[in-house]
Amino acid sequence: MDALTIDADLVRALVRDQHPDLAHLDVREVPGGWDNQLWRLGNDLAVRMPRTERAPALLRTEHRWLPTLAPRLPLPVPTPVRIGEPSARFPKTWTVATWVHGEPADRAPISDAGAADTLAAFLTALHEKAPADAPVSADRGVPLTQLSDGMTRSLDDFPEFPGLRDIWQQAVTAPEWHGPPLWLHGDLHPANVVVSDGTLAGVIDFGDLCAGDPAVDLAAAWVLLPEGAAARLFDAYPHTDDALIRRARGLAAAKCLFLIQMGRNGELGLPGGKPGWGPVGHRALARVLAAAPAPAPAPASAAAPAPRPTGN
Known part of the structure; x- marks a missing residue:
């Protein structure tokens, strides 16, 4: 598999073999992607070709669940319309999905504060109670205590951001999510949403779709939205409370460090680097740090109330 070149000729041949009614459509590569290499198929479709070991399973998750979820979502999403089975030409699952028009936010950042309302509406529609057979993740939508070891290592790698330790401590000590597991996108960062005229125009890459704590998606308040827009999102989102805001801010800090690390890897020419x-990560991290309340002084007594965080 590693030696197999995924090029336009291969994509055309696979479409011709398994979906001949689509074979007349133009094929052209789209830069980017993480688990999957992306190809436009005509104007309104895309072919997603896996290039990591986990990618085929993620594609099957999308194929199983997105057609059910997409009709209730208020933004375009890449709804799978065909599945490509493993074959002699290509030994892994691949898919054909609808194309979501717009520019990825890592290349065209969201600038309209009104995108907070758009994102809140999208997440409100998505974050419904998930069925018992919904996928679960080992590291998304889970209690933050399960992520502490990994976050500690990340913080050790970035000593230049000491304020993040307080933000993570506030997050990991906040009350856990006690509601039912909700449907989650699971990986909202700038490369997984698209922008048109400065505002949010679509959400893509649902490979990490799972059920759990909505804080993982609410981290997008700082990772995606412009300065000062986070409070607007939390005002519009129905499940907001202090604990959710704290958990979301901690997860936003973790996502920012991931983006910065991928940027460093890219500068070094390492595989998977961006x-x-x-x-993008540094700008988002500045928003996270600006939003964090100053560490509270030691309370005079155990009964002293904790300060209420803001979503700014």
Whole structure:
């Protein structure tokens, strides 16, 4: 598999073999992607070709659940319409999905504060109670205590951001989510949403779709939205409370460090590195740090109330 070149000729041949009614459509590569290599198929479809070991399972998750979820979502999403089975030409699952028009936010950042309302409406529609057979993740939508070891290592790698330790401590000590597991996108960052005229125009890459704590998606308040828009999102989102805001801010800090690390890897030419993600991560991290309340002084007594965080 590693030696197999995924090029336009291969994509055309696979479409011709398994979905001949689509074979007349133009095929052209789209830069980017993480688990999957993306190809436009005509104007309104896309072919997603897996290039990591986990990618075929993620594609099957999308194929199983997105057609059910998409009709209730208020933004375009890449709804799978065909599945490509493993074959002699290509030994892994691949899919054909609807194309979501717009520019990825890592190349065209959201600038309209009104996108907070759009994102809140999208997440409100998505975050419904998930069925018992919904997928679950080992590291998304889970209690933050399960992520502490990994976050500690990340913080050790970035000593230049000491304020993040307080933000993570506030997050990991906040009350856990006690509601039912909700449907989650699971990976909302700038490369997984698209923008048109400065505002949110679509959400893509649902491979990490799972059920759990909505804080993982609410981290997008700082990772995606412009300065000052986070409070507007939390005002519009129905499940907001202090604990959710604290958990979401901690997860936003973790996502920012991931973006910055991928940027560093890209500058070094390491596999999977994304040079353009570094500046995106730094801008988002500045929003996270600006939103964090100053560490509270030691309370005079155990009964002293904790300060209420803001979503700014």
